[in-house]
Amino acid sequence: MMDFDQPAGDSRIDLSRILGQPATRIDGPLKVSGAARYAYEQHDVLEGQKVGYPVLATIARGRITAMRTTAAAAMPGVIGIVTAPEVGKMPKPFAFNVAPLFGGDEVVHYHQAIAVVVADSFEEARAAAARVEVDYAGETGGFDLHGLWPERREDARDPVARVGDFEAAFAAAPVRLDHDYSTPAHSHAMMEPHATLAHWQDGRLTVWTSNQMVEWARTGLASTFGLSEDQVRVISPYVGGGFGTKLVLRADAILAAQAARRLGCPVKVALPRPAVMNNTSHRAATLQRIRIGAEADGRITAIAHTALSNTLPGGRGENAVDQSRWFYAGAHRLFVHHLGEMHLPESNAMRAPGEAPGLMALEIAMDEMAEKLRMDPVAFRIRNDTQVSPEDPDKPFSDRHFSECLTRGAEAFGWSDRPLRPGSRRDGDWMLGWGVAGAYRGGPAMTSGARLRLQPSGRLLVETSMTDIGTGSYTILAQTAAEVLGLPLEAVEVRLGDSDLPASAGSGGQWGAASATAGVYAAGLALRTEIARRLGVNDADTLVFEAGTVRGSDGARSLADLAAEGEIVAEDAIRFGDFRKRQIVATFGAHFVELGVHALTGEIRLRRMLAVCDAGRILNPVTARSQVIGGMVMGVGAALMEEAAIDTGRGFFPAHDLAGYEVPVHADIPVQEVIFLDTADASATPLKAKGVGELGLCGVAAAIANALYNATGVRVRDYPLTLEHYLDELPA
Amino acid sequence: MAIPHPVPFGPLARRAAFATPDAGRGAAPAEDPYRSSVTLTVNGTPHRLTLDNRTTLLDALREHLHLTGSKKGCDHGQCGACTCTVNGTRINTCLSLAVMHDGDRIETIEGLGSAQALSPMQQAFVARDGFQCGYCTPGQIQSACAVLEEIRANIPSHVTADLTAPVQITEAEIRERMSGNLCRCGAYANILAAIRDVAEAQA
Numbered sequence: 001m002m003d004f005d006q007p008a009g010d011s012r013i014d015l016s017r018i019l020g021q022p023a024t025r026i027d028g029p030l031k032v033s034g035a036a037r038y039a040y041e042q043h044d045v046l047e048g049q050k051v052g053y054p055v056l057a058t059i060a061r062g063r064i065t066a067m068r069t070t071a072a073a074a075m076p077g078v079i080g081i082v083t084a085p086e087v088g089k090m091p092k093p094f095a096f097n098v099a100p101l102f103g104g105d106e107v108v109h110y111h112q113a114i115a116v117v118v119a120d121s122f123e124e125a126r127a128a129a130a131r132v133e134v135d136y137a138g139e140t141g142g143f144d145l146h147g148l149w150p151e152r153r154e155d156a157r158d159p160v161a162r163v164g165d166f167e168a169a170f171a172a173a174p175v176r177l178d179h180d181y182s183t184p185a186h187s188h189a190m191m192e193p194h195a196t197l198a199h200w201q202d203g204r205l206t207v208w209t210s211n212q213m214v215e216w217a218r219t220g221l222a223s224t225f226g227l228s229e230d231q232v233r234v235i236s237p238y239v240g241g242g243f244g245t246k247l248v249l250r251a252d253a254i255l256a257a258q259a260a261r262r263l264g265c266p267v268k269v270a271l272p273r274p275a276v277m278n279n280t281s282h283r284a285a286t287l288q289r290i291r292i293g294a295e296a297d298g299r300i301t302a303i304a305h306t307a308l309s310n311t312l313p314g315g316r317g318e319n320a321v322d323q324s325r326w327f328y329a330g331a332h333r334l335f336v337h338h339l340g341e342m343h344l345p346e347s348n349a350m351r352a353p354g355e356a357p358g359l360m361a362l363e364i365a366m367d368e369m370a371e372k373l374r375m376d377p378v379a380f381r382i383r384n385d386t387q388v389s390p391e392d393p394d395k396p397f398s399d400r401h402f403s404e405c406l407t408r409g410a411e412a413f414g415w416s417d418r419p420l421r422p423g424s425r426r427d428g429d430w431m432l433g434w435g436v437a438g439a440y441r442g443g444p445a446m447t448s449g450a451r452l453r454l455q456p457s458g459r460l461l462v463e464t465s466m467t468d469i470g471t472g473s474y475t476i477l478a479q480t481a482a483e484v485l486g487l488p489l490e491a492v493e494v495r496l497g498d499s500d501l502p503a504s505a506g507s508g509g510q511w512g513a514a515s516a517t518a519g520v521y522a523a524g525l526a527l528r529t530e531i532a533r534r535l536g537v538n539d540a541d542t543l544v545f546e547a548g549t550v551r552g553s554d555g556a557r558s559l560a561d562l563a564a565e566g567e568i569v570a571e572d573a574i575r576f577g578d579f580r581k582r583q584i585v586a587t588f589g590a591h592f593v594e595l596g597v598h599a600l601t602g603e604i605r606l607r608r609m610l611a612v613c614d615a616g617r618i619l620n621p622v623t624a625r626s627q628v629i630g631g632m633v634m635g636v637g638a639a640l641m642e643e644a645a646i647d648t649g650r651g652f653f654p655a656h657d658l659a660g661y662e663v664p665v666h667a668d669i670p671v672q673e674v675i676f677l678d679t680a681d682a683s684a685t686p687l688k689a690k691g692v693g694e695l696g697l698c699g700v701a702a703a704i705a706n707a708l709y710n711a712t713g714v715r716v717r718d719y720p721l722t723l724e725h726y727l728d729e730l731p732a
Numbered sequence: 733m734a735i736p737h738p739v740p741f742g743p744l745a746r747r748a749a750f751a752t753p754d755a756g757r758g759a760a761p762a763e764d765p766y767r768s769s770v771t772l773t774v775n776g777t778p779h780r781l782t783l784d785n786r787t788t789l790l791d792a793l794r795e796h797l798h799l800t801g802s803k804k805g806c807d808h809g810q811c812g813a814c815t816c817t818v819n820g821t822r823i824n825t826c827l828s829l830a831v832m833h834d835g836d837r838i839e840t841i842e843g844l845g846s847a848q849a850l851s852p853m854q855q856a857f858v859a860r861d862g863f864q865c866g867y868c869t870p871g872q873i874q875s876a877c878a879v880l881e882e883i884r885a886n887i888p889s890h891v892t893a894d895l896t897a898p899v900q901i902t903e904a905e906i907r908e909r910m911s912g913n914l915c916r917c918g919a920y921a922n923i924l925a926a927i928r929d930v931a932e933a934q935a
Contacts, residue, residue, distance in 0.1 A: 034801015633918025
């Protein structure tokens with residue numbers, strides 16, 4: 001185990017001959033030709049696969065009193081039906097799950113899985129599932145977050161953090177803001193629905209599944225089925241998007257594994273799209289209150305952020321206030337996060353959990369404060385930038401260049417030419433507006449391992465349980481290995497997504513790229529030591545690995561020659577030490593947007609978008625840029641259209657497919673530009689890298705809301721920014 | 733905002749909505765009103781299949797021919813991941829039953845080019861990083877090829893300003909015509925760049 005227990009020094013990694021260079025995806029040819037096999041597409045791994053189709057609860061809360069399956073079981077092709085009452089109450093698979101996935105007669109949310117019908121074909125399973133009859137004893141529940149808000153917005157009894165005397169400082173501030181903001185529930189809406197093929201043999205369970213976290217999935221399956229972890233194998237080589245909803249096991253995996261065990265055949269289950277919204281997880285809705293007090297010169301003296309979000313009992317909700325603790329200076333501070341216990345489906349992590357909705361509100365508030373202060377919103381943010389924790393001056397940021405993001409962005413966007421007065425610039429029937437917002441997201445890292453095999457053919461094989469959910473893991477891990485061993489990228493192959501391989505950090509919380517490349521780096525150094533041993537050299541650091549050769553005082557040998565004598569293998573992992581926690585390791589950005597609002601219809605059309613990101617060393621500018629523009633697209637959705645509206649009578653999300661829950665399409669997205677600052681955070685990882693996958697989303701929606709205000713003079717504080725919020729206030 | 737594919741061209745009516753059951757599929761097939769035989773010519777190869785009448789063209793490809801490049805994102809014609817061309821016209825194969833396609837020519841992503849021999853559009857998607865997770869990608873590529881054909885065939889779209897002049901390959905036309913293919917990873921700008929590259933190379 002390599003301990004990362006002090007900041008990284010200079011190393012040959014800093015040369016960035018391969019790592020840090022633009023490289024197209026090594027998995028690209030498989031994906032564009034349809035040859036990459038996702039979880040539901042494993043026809044060649046097993047004979048006799050049967051198809052399971054879920055039966056889902058049609059009440060939000062209560063108890064199953066009867067299930068009649070006889071008619072369904074008699075349908076053509078049906079092999080068996082497994083019901084939740086017969087399985088019995090089961091423990092949650094993993095601490096991070098909130099709702100039970102399958103088992104028992106209790107219903108805790110709408111579309112909870114209550115049976116799975118297995119048949120020879122999808123059509124037969126689906127038809128039979130429709131014939132399962134269920135009686136319920138329903139209970140009422142809480143479904144309306146707004147009802148809790150009037151009381152909670154005033155309640156500061158159990159703060160996340162309190163520094164100084166916020167109330168007094170706010171009362172004394174010459175310039176003050178106090179507003180409420182709201183964000184609706186959001187759906188991950190990844191393109192591949194959750195899917196699993198499960199197979200039992202000799203008491204061992206193998207699943208091919210679509211999951212971001214192979215290790216967590218294995219732990220969850222082992223605990224669910226009473227197995228040891230080495231009796232479970234999880235295979236997840238391609239994941240058709242996750243954004244957080246595939247961090248932990250979902251019902252597809254449990255249904256497939258239960259059915260496969262009880263019916264004695266391999267079973268595959270894909271959640272039908274209309275099941276994804278209510279059966280799996282969503283980003284909680286938030287109601288937020290922000291108070292900011294400042295001196296006339298723009299210095300913030302008091303800041304408070306209170307938020308309320310929905311969660312099932314026992315869940316964590318959506319902590320929308322956390323980034324506000326670290327983003328801007330100000331001596332007197334108060335942060336409160338209320339959990340609103342609701343009986344809606346499970347709210348859980350979605351891309352940039354907390355920051356995404358938190359910054360949707362905070363960065364409007366910052367724009368409003370700048371206006372009150374008659375300051376440029378860029379200058380106001382720079383005025384309140386900080387290099388230390390606003391809660392503890394002895395705790396520095398490891399590497400923070402937020403002001404530079406703003407100034408570089410302002411320059412590149414031509415910000416000095418912005419319309420100063422709202423509603424002052426027109427292009428025909430279009431009112432033009434410009435907006436800016438800041439972005440903040442943590443830079444976490446987790447233990448991650450890998451094994452490297454220098455094969456007799458001279459090719460280098462990288463093996464780790466890491467997943468690639470579209471993030472570019474295959475490519476950046478190959479680049480890392482090539483860099484450390486001095487091989488060309490074409491000489492490296494990468495195997496991912498298999499729990500039989502060395503345990504990795506997995507993909508989530510924008511920790512994946514930073515952690516997994518550090519793990520491959522550790523394994524690469526271990527392999528260099530093994531190569532030195534084969535050469536009879538004591539100290540691998542005396543060797544130079546370059547252009548496919550290893551060179552020492554005795555001359556150079558090609559790695560291929562050396563490996564021809566027998567495969568050379570090394571495995572290692574990186575572990576991140578406590579020194580990291582004595583600083584704040586985070587990522588920063590600034591978003592700039594120009595849009596038009598049609599003067600007659602109120603239609604919003606984006607014209608251009610710019611992101612400037614400070615995320616340490618960029619491991620591959622091609623894949624990193626794609627992560628950022630993808631985050632920006634999701635931010636457009638959050639700003640303009642995405643809303644998982646709640647039926648507060650029945651307690652579910654009625655817009656539960658890709659037509660009802662609207663996400664951005666090609667026609668919604670304008671020219672996008674991304675600038676990465678040339679930074680390197682020595683406290684982040686040995687490669688000085690941090691994630692960007694969530695940073696790209698943070699702040700985008702607020703930049704759009706601020707641009708809407710700049711275009712029209714109408715301030716909208718409730719998302720999405722749909723017509724009912726501003727049409728009747730548009731200038732004549 | 734999910735917009736269904738623009739398919740204003742070509743008759744969608746199929747001649748064999750309810751095919752005659754095939755006598756060759758085993759025990760008492762003629763009495764099985766729930767199954768039909770159909771011949772699909774997929775990527776140039778004819779396949780005789782006996783299918784449950786409810787089987788979509790998409791599931792015929794994925795589950796029966798094991799051509800899993802065409803993806804099931806929604807099964808409701810909302811996402812475009814299943815897009816293939818049928819007799820030269822792109823359709824959402826999840827919205828069409830296989831038995832409606834007896835005798836039809838179907839092109840899937842596997843027919844466009846293999847990983848070892850990519851077509852120009854597939855190469856452009858790799859070069860421009862026009863995808864991330866890859867799940868919508870085969871459908872995007874199928875639509876991308878079709879969009880260029882549709883513009884060259886002078887078929888107008890919602891954003892075509894002048895219906896009396898030849899339709900031009902513009903960014904607005906491409907964005908509009910690609911809007912039935914969702915990409916939640918948000919690769920739209922890169923997909924646009926890839927399509928432009930191919931259009932320019934073909935010009």
